[in-house]
Amino acid sequence: GAGVSQTPSNKVTEKGKYVELRCDPISGHTALYWYRQSLGQGPEFLIYFQGTGAADDSGLPNDRFFAVRPEGSVSTLKIQRTERGDSAVYLCASSLTGGGKQYFGPGTRLTVT
């Protein structure tokens, strides 16, 4: 496809479990971003990658959250010991070279029961 894709579209997990969320950016885009959106709010920044490296991870809420992008394309957001407060829509975006236009995927809705 031409756009950013995210899998799964929905994920329900029990409190304390580990989850992985995947993002496939637009082909050729070097910058990749993760955001989290709670109900009734705008997206909140988590982390961004330029190539394989995390250029800014200041938005990760705590050390239970981790993200990787080992080959500079697909990225995985990993959440350990999930808590009910982690329930939200996790959005991924990509940008051709960074600096401006970010294109979003459809998101993964995470529900922690």
Added chain:
Amino acid sequence: GQQLNQSPQSMFIQEGEDVSMNCTSSSIFNTWLWYKQDPGEGPVLLIALYKAGELTSNGRLTAQFGITRKDSFLNISASIPSDVGIYFCAGQSLQGGSEKLVFGKGTKLTVNP
């Protein structure tokens, strides 16, 4: 941290009317973007602004980058039912080299046919 104040929070208008919404910040941004989000979807980029005072159009949409670099405006002319959705402003400061976007809380637009 940086915050964006977006107003109005919601709008109810008749088809054919013009719409205006705005976003203000206590700090300066180098880039302003406007997105539209439909239920269950990711934000879709509408307009990107890069220079103070810049006025940019995309069909019936017009956005402006405020001269002070602390605000931005979005106008929609001759609204149609498919304009329904939540509109978000987003700012990018590039402070410390970070490309993260800071989002407003959104303006929910309802168009009555």
